[in-house]
Amino acid sequence: MAAQDRPLVHHREKSETEFARIGAFSDGVFAIAITLLVLALEIPENVDLGEAIRDRGAEFFAYFLSFAVVGRFWMDHHRFFGSVARYDSKLVAINLLHLSFVALLPFTSEVLGEYDNDSVAVAMYGANLTLASATFLAVVVYAFREGLVRDEAAPFEARFAGVANLAVVGVFAVSVPLAFLSPTIATISWISLFFLGDRVADRVTGIRAPR
Amino acid sequence: MAAQDRPLVHHREKSETEFARIGAFSDGVFAIAITLLVLALEIPENVDLGEAIRDRGAEFFAYFLSFAVVGRFWMDHHRFFGSVARYDSKLVAINLLHLSFVALLPFTSEVLGEYDNDSVAVAMYGANLTLASATFLAVVVYAFREGLVRDEAAPFEARFAGVANLAVVGVFAVSVPLAFLSPTIATISWISLFFLGDRVADRVTGIRAPR
Amino acid sequence: MAAQDRPLVHHREKSETEFARIGAFSDGVFAIAITLLVLALEIPENVDLGEAIRDRGAEFFAYFLSFAVVGRFWMDHHRFFGSVARYDSKLVAINLLHLSFVALLPFTSEVLGEYDNDSVAVAMYGANLTLASATFLAVVVYAFREGLVRDEAAPFEARFAGVANLAVVGVFAVSVPLAFLSPTIATISWISLFFLGDRVADRVTGIRAPR
Amino acid sequence: MAAQDRPLVHHREKSETEFARIGAFSDGVFAIAITLLVLALEIPENVDLGEAIRDRGAEFFAYFLSFAVVGRFWMDHHRFFGSVARYDSKLVAINLLHLSFVALLPFTSEVLGEYDNDSVAVAMYGANLTLASATFLAVVVYAFREGLVRDEAAPFEARFAGVANLAVVGVFAVSVPLAFLSPTIATISWISLFFLGDRVADRVTGIRAPR
Numbered sequence: 001m002a003a004q005d006r007p008l009v010h011h012r013e014k015s016e017t018e019f020a021r022i023g024a025f026s027d028g029v030f031a032i033a034i035t036l037l038v039l040a041l042e043i044p045e046n047v048d049l050g051e052a053i054r055d056r057g058a059e060f061f062a063y064f065l066s067f068a069v070v071g072r073f074w075m076d077h078h079r080f081f082g083s084v085a086r087y088d089s090k091l092v093a094i095n096l097l098h099l100s101f102v103a104l105l106p107f108t109s110e111v112l113g114e115y116d117n118d119s120v121a122v123a124m125y126g127a128n129l130t131l132a133s134a135t136f137l138a139v140v141v142y143a144f145r146e147g148l149v150r151d152e153a154a155p156f157e158a159r160f161a162g163v164a165n166l167a168v169v170g171v172f173a174v175s176v177p178l179a180f181l182s183p184t185i186a187t188i189s190w191i192s193l194f195f196l197g198d199r200v201a202d203r204v205t206g207i208r209a210p211r
Numbered sequence: 212m213a214a215q216d217r218p219l220v221h222h223r224e225k226s227e228t229e230f231a232r233i234g235a236f237s238d239g240v241f242a243i244a245i246t247l248l249v250l251a252l253e254i255p256e257n258v259d260l261g262e263a264i265r266d267r268g269a270e271f272f273a274y275f276l277s278f279a280v281v282g283r284f285w286m287d288h289h290r291f292f293g294s295v296a297r298y299d300s301k302l303v304a305i306n307l308l309h310l311s312f313v314a315l316l317p318f319t320s321e322v323l324g325e326y327d328n329d330s331v332a333v334a335m336y337g338a339n340l341t342l343a344s345a346t347f348l349a350v351v352v353y354a355f356r357e358g359l360v361r362d363e364a365a366p367f368e369a370r371f372a373g374v375a376n377l378a379v380v381g382v383f384a385v386s387v388p389l390a391f392l393s394p395t396i397a398t399i400s401w402i403s404l405f406f407l408g409d410r411v412a413d414r415v416t417g418i419r420a421p422r
Numbered sequence: 423m424a425a426q427d428r429p430l431v432h433h434r435e436k437s438e439t440e441f442a443r444i445g446a447f448s449d450g451v452f453a454i455a456i457t458l459l460v461l462a463l464e465i466p467e468n469v470d471l472g473e474a475i476r477d478r479g480a481e482f483f484a485y486f487l488s489f490a491v492v493g494r495f496w497m498d499h500h501r502f503f504g505s506v507a508r509y510d511s512k513l514v515a516i517n518l519l520h521l522s523f524v525a526l527l528p529f530t531s532e533v534l535g536e537y538d539n540d541s542v543a544v545a546m547y548g549a550n551l552t553l554a555s556a557t558f559l560a561v562v563v564y565a566f567r568e569g570l571v572r573d574e575a576a577p578f579e580a581r582f583a584g585v586a587n588l589a590v591v592g593v594f595a596v597s598v599p600l601a602f603l604s605p606t607i608a609t610i611s612w613i614s615l616f617f618l619g620d621r622v623a624d625r626v627t628g629i630r631a632p633r
Numbered sequence: 634m635a636a637q638d639r640p641l642v643h644h645r646e647k648s649e650t651e652f653a654r655i656g657a658f659s660d661g662v663f664a665i666a667i668t669l670l671v672l673a674l675e676i677p678e679n680v681d682l683g684e685a686i687r688d689r690g691a692e693f694f695a696y697f698l699s700f701a702v703v704g705r706f707w708m709d710h711h712r713f714f715g716s717v718a719r720y721d722s723k724l725v726a727i728n729l730l731h732l733s734f735v736a737l738l739p740f741t742s743e744v745l746g747e748y749d750n751d752s753v754a755v756a757m758y759g760a761n762l763t764l765a766s767a768t769f770l771a772v773v774v775y776a777f778r779e780g781l782v783r784d785e786a787a788p789f790e791a792r793f794a795g796v797a798n799l800a801v802v803g804v805f806a807v808s809v810p811l812a813f814l815s816p817t818i819a820t821i822s823w824i825s826l827f828f829l830g831d832r833v834a835d836r837v838t839g840i841r842a843p844r
Contacts, residue, residue, distance in 0.1 A: 021238055021289055027654055028242030031661030034736065035669065036246065041740040049744070049753040064733060071729040075722070078654055089286070096282040100275060103245065107252040111260070120260040232449055232500055239453030247457065300497070307493040311486060314456065318463040322471070331471040443660055443711055450664030458668065511708070518704040522697060525667065529674040533682070542682040 022092060023081055029099045030074040033106055037066050040110035062113030065191075066105055072194065073102055073132060083153035084143055091148060094139050101132035122179035122186050129190060130172040137165050168193060233303060234292055240310045241285040244317055248277050251321035273324030276402075277316055283405065284313055284343060294364035295354055302359060305350050312343035333390035333397050340401060341383040348376050379404060444514060445503055451521045452496040455528055459488050462532035484535030487613075488527055494616065495524055495554060505575035506565055513570060516561050523554035544601035544608050551612060552594040559587050590615060655725060656714055662732045663707040666739055670699050673743035695746030698824075699738055705827065706735055706765060716786035717776055724781060727772050734765035755812035755819050762823060763805040770798050801826060 041059055043052045077098075084091075108121075108128040115121035143149050144157050171193050179186040252270055254263045288309075295302075319332075319339040326332035354360050355368050382404050390397040463481055465474045499520075506513075530543075530550040537543035565571050566579050593615050601608040674692055676685045710731075717724075741761040748754035776782050777790050804826050812819040 021234055021292075023654055024235060024657060025238050025242050025285065025289070027658050028239060028661060029246050031658050032243055032246035032665055033249075034732075035662050035665035036249070038666075038669070038736055038740050039250070039672070041737075043744055043747075045747055049748050049751055053753065053757065063737070067729070067733040067736070071726075071733075074658065075725060075729075078658070081654075092286060093282075096278070096286075099245075100278040100282075103249055103278070104252075104274070107249050111254055114254075114256055115260050118260055120264065124264065232445055232503075235446060236449050236453050236496065236500070239450060240457050243454055243457035244460075247460070250461070303497060304493075307489070307497075310456075311489040311493075314460055314489070315463075315485070318460050322465055325465075325467055326471050329471055331475065335475065443656055443714075446657060447660050447664050447707065447711070450661060451668050454665055454668035455671075458671070461672070514708060515704075518700070518708075521667075522700040522704075525671055525700070526674075526696070529671050533676055536676075536678055537682050540682055542686065546686065 022087060022095070026077060026081070026095060026099060027074070029103055030070060030077065033103045034067055034070040034074070036106040037063055037070070037109055040106065040113055056113075058116035059113035062109050066109035066112075068194065069129065069190075070102060070105055073136065076136065080140060080143075083149050085150040086148045088146065088148070091139065091143060091146070094135065094142055098132065098135035098139055101128060101135055104128055105132070117183050119180045119183055122183040123176045126172060126175035126179055126186055126190070130169060130176065133165075133172055134169045137169055140165070233298065233306070237288060237292070237306060237310060238285070240314055241281060241288065244314045245278055245281040245285070247317040248274055248281070248320055251317065251324055267324075269327035270324035273320050277320035277323075279405065280340065280401075281313060281316055284347065287347065291351055291354075294360050296361040297359045299357065299359070302350065302354060302357075305346065305353055309343065309346035309350055312339060312346055315339055316343070328394050330391045330394055333394040334387045337383060337386035337390055337397055337401070341380060341387065344383055345380045348380055351376070444509060444517070448499060448503070448517060448521060449496070451525055452492060452499065455525045456489055456492040456496070458528040459485055459492070459531055462528065462535055478535075480538035481535035484531050488531035488534075490616065491551065491612075492524060492527055495558065498558065502562055502565075505571050507572040508570045510568065510570070513561065513565060513568075516557065516564055520554065520557035520561055523550060523557055526550055527554070539605050541602045541605055544605040545598045548594060548597035548601055548608055548612070552591060552598065555587075555594055556591045559591055562587070655720060655728070659710060659714070659728060659732060660707070662736055663703060663710065666736045667700060667703040667707070669739040670696055670703070670742055673739065673746055689746075691749035692746035695742050699742035699745075701827065702762065702823075703735060703738055706769065709769065713773060713776075716782050718783040719781045721779065721781070724772065724776060724779075727768065727775055731765065731768035731772055734761060734768055737761055738765070750816050752813045752816055755816040756809045759805060759808035759812055759819055759823070763802060763809065766798075766805055767802045770802055773798070 041056065041063060043049065043056070105128060108125045111121045112125045171189055175186040175189045178189065252267065252274060254260065254267075316339060319336045322332045323336045360368075382400055386397040386400045389400065463478065463485060465471065465478070527550060530547045533543045534547045571579075593611055597608040597611045600611065674689065674696060676682070676689070738761060741758045744754045745758045804822055808819040808822045811822065
C-alpha cells in the first residue's frame, strides 16, 4: 500500500497551514498561561484596601517575575521554531511536554506569591523552571538530531543544543536544593540567569545567537 | 435567484482565510482548555506547604493525564483537519459538539483529581472521554461520507473512519461501568489506549497512519 | 499634508495581515468565552459525588445551551466576516461592543445554571442574548450601509440586514418580560429560535442564506 | 564566524510567519485579558438575585469600562503594528512589558468594581492605565527611533510618538493623585480621554491619524 511508504516527516513548505497551527497552538498556550498569572492576585471584599495592596508585594513580584519567565520561554520558543523546517509527531509530543510545564507556572507562581520566602514554594518554582527549560532543550536537541531545522540554522547547533544550555538547566536544578538553604539566593540565581544567561552562553560557545 | 443556487459547500482554496478561522477557533478551544487545567490545582493559604503538595499527588496526576489527553485530541484534530479540503455548516456543528466535550475536561479532570479513587469521578471522566472520542469519530465519518477530504486522504478512510476507531470509543465506554468495579483498572485502560491505540489500529486495518 | 488625504477605510487586499488580526482577535474572544463556560461547573470537596452531579442538571443544561449559543454567534460572525471586504474603525468599535456581550455570557450562563427556574436569572440571560444579537445586527447593517462588504454578498443584504433579523432580536427581547410569566416558555423560545430561526428567515425573505 | 555578522533585525517580508506570531501572541494576550474581565462578576448562591444584580452596578460599570479600555489598547496596538516593518528583540521585550500591564487590568478592574468609590481602588486603576499607556508609547518611540516602521508611516511620527501622546500618559498619571481628592473626577478624566484623546491629538499636532 502506497500510503505506508509516504514519508512521515512533514515539510514546512508542503503544509504551511498545518505547521502554522502547531505554532499557533503553542503561542496560544503561552499567551493563556501568561494571562492567567493575574488570577493569582486577589483581594477579598471589605478589607482596608491600601493595607491589602501593601501586603501583596510578594504576589506582585511573583506576577512580574513569572510574566518575564513565560515571556522569555515564549521568545526562545518563537525564535527557535522560526528555524524549524520540518516536524514529526515526536517533536509535537516533546513540545507538548514542554508546554505542560509552562502551563503549570500559573500554579507554582501563585504558591510562590502566597508563600513568601517559604523554601518549599521556592523549591517547587525552581523545579518547574528546571523541567520547563530541560524539556525545551529536549525539543531543540531532538530537532537538530533528526535534521528538522533549516540549513541556515546549522551553525547555531552548538549554541542552542550544546553544553551551555545544559548549564542553564543545571543552574535551575541547583536552585531547588539551594532554596532550602536560602530562598533569596535561589531567587537571585533565576534572575541572574534571566539577564546574563544569553551573554554567558554566547561567550562560552563563541557563537552569538540571533536575538 | 442566483444566490439560492450557489453551492453551499465551501472550497478550502476559495476561502483560505475563512477555513483557517475554523482551525484557529478549534485550536483556540484546545489551547484554552489545556491551559485551564492548571486552575484545578490550588493550595489554601497558611497550611504546611510540603504536606499540602504531597497530598496533591492525585491532582498532579490528573493534570498531566488530562494535558496528555487534550494534547492527543488536539493532535488527532490537527492531523485530520490537514486532510479536509472543504467544509459545510454541519461539519462545523459536529466539530462544535466535539469541542464542547473537550472543553468539559477541565471540569471532569478537576473532579478526578479531587475525588481520588472515587468510582463516580472515574466513571464521569470515562464518560467524557467516550463522548469526546465518539463526536470526533462523527466528524471524521461525516467528512469522508460527504467527500469533504482531500483525494490523497482517501486511502486512509478505513483507518480513520472505520471499525478500529469504533473500538477506541468502545474501550472508553466500557471504562465507565468498569470504574464501579475498579477505578484503577479503568484508569489503566485509558492510559493503555493512549500509548497502544494507534499501533493496534494500524495492525488491525493494515494501514499505517501518518503521525 | 498628504497623510490627511489618505483614505481611512482599509482594503482587505492591501492589509491582509491587519484584517486577519481583527478576525483572529474576535475568534479569540469567542473561543475563550466558550471555554470559560466550564468554570461555572464546580463541585465542592467532600460531598456525595453522585448526588452532587445529579443536582447539577441545570448547570450542565446551561453549559451546553451556552456552548451552542456562543458557537452559533461565532458561526454567524465567521460567516459574515467572510463577506467583509473592507473595514473602518467604527466597524471595529461596534464589533467590540458585540464581543463585550458575547464575553458576558459565561457570567449570565453561570447565574442561569445556579438559579434554576428563577425568573430574574432567565430574564438576565434573555437580555444578554438580546443585546448580543442586536449589536451583531448593528455590525451587519453598518457594514452593508458603508459598502464594506464584497460585491458577491450584495444579494444577501435583505436576508442578513433586514426585518427578519430584527425579528430574531425581537423574540429575544420578548423573552425578557416573558421570563417573569414562565421561565420555561422563555427558555423554549430561545431554543426554537436557535433551530428554526434560519429557516424562517429564509422563508420570510425568500433568500436562502449560505450555511 | 559568518553567523555573528548576520543582521539581528528581522525583516517582516523575510520571516512573515515569525512576525505574524508576535502579533498573534499579543492579540492572544489582549483577547484573553478582555475575556477574563467577566470573572470579576460573580453572584453567590442562595441570595435574592434581583437585589444582588442591582447591587452590582459598579461591577458592571467596571466590566464595560475595562472592556472598552483593553479594546482601545488593542486597537492602538493593532493599528501601530500594521506600520511596523521590522522587529528586534528589544521591541519584543518592551512589547511584553506593555502586555504585562494590559494583562493586569482584570485584577485592577475587579478591585475597582468591588471597592466602589474607594480612592485607593481608583488610584490603582489609574496607575495601571498610566503604566500601560507609557509602555505602549515606549514601544512606538523605540520603533520610530530604530527605524523599524514602514516608510509610509514616517509622516505620522510626530502624531504617534510625540508630545501629544505624552500628554495622554500625563492625564492618566495625574488621575492617580486626583483619585484621593475625587474618585468621580478621576474616572471622568479617563472617559474623556477615551472619547476626546484622538481628536485633541489630531488638532495639536495638525496630523490626522488613520483610524
